[in-house]
Amino acid sequence: MAQTKVRTKVLTTEPAGRPLPTLxxxxxxxxxxxxVRGAFQxxxxxxxxRLVHFIARKxxxxxxxxxxxxxxxxxxxxxxxxxxxxxxxxxxxYTIASNLSKNELRNRSRNPLVLFQRLAGSTDDDxxxxxxxxSSMRPDDLYRKRYLRQLVERTVDELPEHHRLVFRLRELExxxxxxxxAITGVNLGTVKSRLHRARNSFAERxxxxxx
Numbered sequence: 001m002a003q004t005k006v007r008t009k010v011l012t013t014e015p016a017g018r019p020l021p022t023l024x025x026x027x028x029x030x031x032x033x034x035x036v037r038g039a040f041q042x043x044x045x046x047x048x049x050r051l052v053h054f055i056a057r058k059x060x061x062x063x064x065x066x067x068x069x070x071x072x073x074x075x076x077x078x079x080x081x082x083x084x085x086x087x088x089x090x091x092x093x094y095t096i097a098s099n100l101s102k103n104e105l106r107n108r109s110r111n112p113l114v115l116f117q118r119l120a121g122s123t124d125d126d127x128x129x130x131x132x133x134x135s136s137m138r139p140d141d142l143y144r145k146r147y148l149r150q151l152v153e154r155t156v157d158e159l160p161e162h163h164r165l166v167f168r169l170r171e172l173e174x175x176x177x178x179x180x181x182a183i184t185g186v187n188l189g190t191v192k193s194r195l196h197r198a199r200n201s202f203a204e205r206x207x208x209x210x211x
Contacts, residue, residue, distance in 0.1 A: 025089035033081055040080075043089070044073055051097050058101040068100045106174065155206045163198035170195055 056065035
């Protein structure tokens with residue numbers, strides 16, 4: 001019922017024959033909701049390049065940014081019927097793009113494709129997680145990907161059981177410290193202590209394979 005009211009309002013208050021480029025983002029979103037042909041394409045054309053630049057600055061990967069913009073607009077098409085046209089479309093679409101960028105960076109940091117670990121000397125694990133990096137590696141190198149993934153798994157399996165569990169939960173699954181504490185049944189201090197030792201042990205074991 002609410003959607004019907006919005007549609008009626010748009011149809012009765014918009015000037016007849018108004019060119020799409022003169023409409024606001026929100027008017028275009030509303031027009032698309034009632035089936036106006038070309039309204040969504042106008043929104044896409046309006047934001048595509050801006051979002052590519054926005055995501056590329058966040059991820060440092062121009063090609064991947066173009067893919068993520070496509071994903072952003074796939075999500076827009078799926079959920080535009082629920083978009084509140086009283087709110088700013090730009091805020092909504094940039095939030096989608098920002099979340100996709102964060103997911104990309106999070107996945108990249110845990111991907112065995114990027115395999116050089118940098119362990120900080122600080123004991124503050126909240127701000128110094130284990131990271132993997134290798135700028136020379138090509139993402140489409142599937143053989144290398146399989147080899148590295150197997151290497152990481154084999155190295156993790158060599159850790160003592162209580163270290164292996166917290167390492168896997170944190171570094172390979174991205175669990176929070178609170179979740180790890182609940183899963184393992186130990187307090188946060190013990191989780192962080194075990195994770196710190198597990199990271200150092202992992203680094204020592206895998207280092208010979210990285211040189």
